[in-house]
Amino acid sequence: MFSKLRRLLIGETLSSEQLSHEKFSVLWGLPVLSSDAISSVAYAGEEILWVLIPVLGLASYKYMFYAALCIVFLLFLLIFSYRQTIDNYPQGGGSYIVSKDNLGTIPSLTAAAALSIDYILTVAVSTSAGTAAITSAIPALLEHKVIITIFIILILTIGNLRGLKDSSKIFGVPTYLFILVVGIMIITGIIKYYFLGYTPSRQVIIENQQTLGNITMFLFIRAFASGCTALTGVEAVSDGIPNFKAPAQKNAKIVLGLLAGIVLFIFGGLSYLSTLYHAVPSEQITVLAQIGTQVFGSGFMFYALQITTALILIMAANTAFADFPLLLSFISRDGYAPRQFSKRGKRLSFSNGIILLCIAASALIVLFGGKTHALMPLYAVGVFISFTLSQSGMFAKWIKEKTPGWRHKAVINGLGALVTFITVIIIGATKFVHGAWVVCIMIPVLVTVMLKIKEHYNRVAEQLKLTEELRPKLAVDLEDKCKVIILVDSLNKSFVKSLNYARSISGNITAFHVSIDNEETEKLKRRWKEYDAGIPLVIKHSHYRDIYDPLITYIESEEYETKPGETITVVLTQFVITRWWHNVLHNQTALFIKNMLYKRRNIAVVTVPYIIEE
């Protein structure tokens, strides 16, 4: 039944030979790899205003513009740094790989932990922001936002478990549509304001302007830190180089350049429109939607804006669904994460990673009530830590290798590392009490867990290693023939089947019965006499209605005469039932005993199936 449901949702199992990847052209690589970066402008400007408006009121917009300028500067620095990564890691230069190569284990695990946290947050933030775009257009849905967001996450999970073909055309269209619609809005908005004399409604502005404060350095830094979420997703291009058509590295660099241009245009344009139209962040309607209503009215274009915003945000979440399981599979292959994460599922996707992401992101959504703004203090710290480690890794590489032109390149990556490091400190410090502390605790915890996992795998490997002395026995003398115990509940066909099987593997068989119900035991004794099985029957009484303890006590007693180190075989009958719900009708005693017996070094458990026909 479960497997039917799975097949319906996930589809038929795919063969390993069907694994393939589409190669991107610049035209379609751009929208697929940049949806995360571009979509983040849908909430980054709003985050700056959340910081400034309550203190500065109408004066906020001026400083918002300055903060946006700083972020754009940071963007260009990152772009130059990443161009060098692309040149040097044609197989994909994620932060984990770059820091593993150049900085060592702990930094690479730190990058892995930071990135993992951020992928989870990308899904939570993007889907909740996508829901906010929907509820801004249809306010009646506002009260259901948690359910809508989790529904979106589930759809993405199922889609990714099915292994959505990397169809760049389907995934690319929403990004281009979003760029188009926002582009139209920016131009229309400026024209409407300057040439058609539109006066923005100010009813939303805080009433008592007199209670407001003044700009301070700390306030501006907080605004800048909040806006840095605009830069999340920039690293995606350098991760995805192997997916580009040849010349892959050149194409990747072109895409990176175009990405920077688009982010500059949209982020700058939207910040400018916020200023003109006095948008004020609120939990009911997004800043983007506020601008949209004023520029477009409530007609077709407004809904087009909300729909494309929702779609690009969902695409952004989808990139995390592609990247997080892949990152986990790298970590897992290195032995720092459970091995299951490196195994491909029925549909060739890394299903365990996808499911983990779904659970973690859904938990965050429920915990934070689906509010994008509430999730923000946790976001971006991880991204900037991974930026810093990636750039530091590149810097270390130049210093070590000293290839031609290394000084120039080291300066760029070094500057990148320095600036992103400062940004980490800024973001961490300003958002610490609001939630960044969770991330600051989680990263070392995750690193420790990963180290412990590696340690465990190493220990297991050590214990399993074959040594020269451990040659297999090529022949077995009679002394080593195994001794068998059959558990008997009552005399029936299944017991006879088990007994016949036992005879085929051993000449030393004992039947063992644990008496719980006196009546049943008497019946068994009576029937045992009538029925000549030719083996001894041992009966032990159990005071605690339990079979395991009397069995072990018997095996270890002198009565049974076990040689030290000898392996005893216990034969159990497994009833096999053809309908799953029949399982509730049978005591799962055999199963319980089996699971207990596994823990004994000297006991091998044989289950002989007995099929109950319907």
Place this chain on the structure above:
Amino acid sequence: MFSKLRRLLIGETLSSEQLSHEKFSVLWGLPVLSSDAISSVAYAGEEILWVLIPVLGLASYKYMFYAALCIVFLLFLLIFSYRQTIDNYPQGGGSYIVSKDNLGTIPSLTAAAALSIDYILTVAVSTSAGTAAITSAIPALLEHKVIITIFIILILTIGNLRGLKDSSKIFGVPTYLFILVVGIMIITGIIKYYFLGYTPSRQVIIENQQTLGNITMFLFIRAFASGCTALTGVEAVSDGIPNFKAPAQKNAKIVLGLLAGIVLFIFGGLSYLSTLYHAVPSEQITVLAQIGTQVFGSGFMFYALQITTALILIMAANTAFADFPLLLSFISRDGYAPRQFSKRGKRLSFSNGIILLCIAASALIVLFGGKTHALMPLYAVGVFISFTLSQSGMFAKWIKEKTPGWRHKAVINGLGALVTFITVIIIGATKFVHGAWVVCIMIPVLVTVMLKIKEHYNRVAEQLKLTEELRPKLAVDLEDKCKVIILVDSLNKSFVKSLNYARSISGNITAFHVSIDNEETEKLKRRWKEYDAGIPLVIKHSHYRDIYDPLITYIESEEYETKPGETITVVLTQFVITRWWHNVLHNQTALFIKNMLYKRRNIAVVTVPYIIEE
């Protein structure tokens, strides 16, 4: 870890010898066995008013009194009927047993289904009414009523899993306190009204008296049907006869008589007080609490009333926790319910039945938002069906056996059967659309399920029956020696252990490897050559990253040369990990394959444990 938690909540395992039952005197048997019956008056009067007040307004109280009279008449009829059951079933005459003895399988299963539903409803109704008593005293808790009710159910569940000693003193005190407090209230209330000239507040009465209707036959019958919930729990005494001190039957009859007197006094008294003090049912405050505030003010006695009401209702729910698992164990012993329900748990209680009751009652509480009034339409139908079947069973007994004085006795039980049957029709009809239809559907569904279960057990027993021809083989010739396949993943110590074990049971061993990762397979091939195991290695490629299918294909292929009917032994290595969380670090492949292999008639699975040290 789980077992530690269980020990903390439930306690240490008890030995079968510790099973014992306290015997009741009349003094302490009365409160223990009657808490269900007595406590139901806490909501029965209110239920009558829910029907009448919206139509009749102030005129309701007159008709409430008539309805109460009818119910009291029914009560006395039941008492006389049940006295005869007590005489004839000294081992306890529950409806299931009486109808099984005298009416046959289907009626007894109908009684079992009806009773099971009603026990679940007793828990749901009593705990939610108990919570209503608490929230009437502390209105601030009203919004948490679902959580409070489920908390009470959980406490009862844990208490019963621990196997609360049947300590009649602890359980009896709340009942006596309730009788005492309500008795004081009835007397004080009458004195206050007639002699101290208290005028009841009428602010709660519906304002527009003019829109009200007149009494109709149908309305009165509905009111009567709603009040019948007062009679639930009367059958408890006849179930509990074996628990009485000698002379058990005489004592039980005395208790039954006293029970009738107490219900008459409290139900009559409370109905009369409702009339005097114009109580109006509401979802915020119970009728009992409304009367209590007016009679006692809001001092100590009011809180005493609410606390004792809550306690006696919780005790009533507790009796269902004692009786439902016992009933299930009877049904289960007869083969109509899963066998697990007749096994005693760690603490000698029928734990599975207790847990089922907890889940079912909690589900009802959540589904109906913890509102007592909303649950009522489902209640009482089952009780009266079981009354009817029990009385009909007694009637059939007299007709069949014709013992001295049978005519007289047959008239009493026949009248009981007739009147309770008419009541079933009345309750079913008037409450049908409000929820009784659920019960009317559930009973035949449950009966069908129980019959199917019995059918399944019969079929299994038939298939397991030993026949004369099926003698066990006393010796095994070499032809019948078993063939062994060892699954090999990589060459390590655990493989050597499994191989050595395989050699002790067979001389025909094949190593089998499924290739999923080409690299790993090449490594295995290389090492296999170096390492001389002395057995053939078969390698098959799996396209779907799955081990089961290639293995089965190989076993069934001509290559392996299986004889028809031959049992093949598959040896698997089971890694045993000393810390539970290490399980997530290892592929559970062995476990999956094992569970698949069990379904094959001709494959015995051996698991050889390999313990990984910490």
